[in-house]
Amino acid sequence: MLPKGAERFIGRIDEEIFVNFEIEGRYGIKCSPHYAMGMVMIIDVGDVDDASPLPDAVPKRTRERMSKILMSGE
Numbered sequence: 001m002l003p004k005g006a007e008r009f010i011g012r013i014d015e016e017i018f019v020n021f022e023i024e025g026r027y028g029i030k031c032s033p034h035y036a037m038g039m040v041m042i043i044d045v046g047d048v049d050d051a052s053p054l055p056d057a058v059p060k061r062t063r064e065r066m067s068k069i070l071m072s073g074e
């Protein structure tokens with residue numbers, strides 16, 4: 001998940017990366033090997049429309065995890 005105009009970024013295993021979020025919006029971060037098990041992170045930058053839906057392609061278990069994260073507001 002990326003706001004319009006934002007660029008994807010990829011980190012490798014055990015690689016430390018630094019990312020500047022200059023475009024407001026919701027960023028969905030996934031751990032590719034464990035994505036289907038729900039290893040994800042959501043970063044909200046600035047004002048985010050909480051009603052924005054999760055993409056259809058998100059696997060069921062991951063969708064549950066992301067929904068839980070969004071509901072907790074953490």
Ligand SMILES: [Cu+2]
Pocket residue numbers: 031032033034035039
């Ligand atoms: Cu992982």
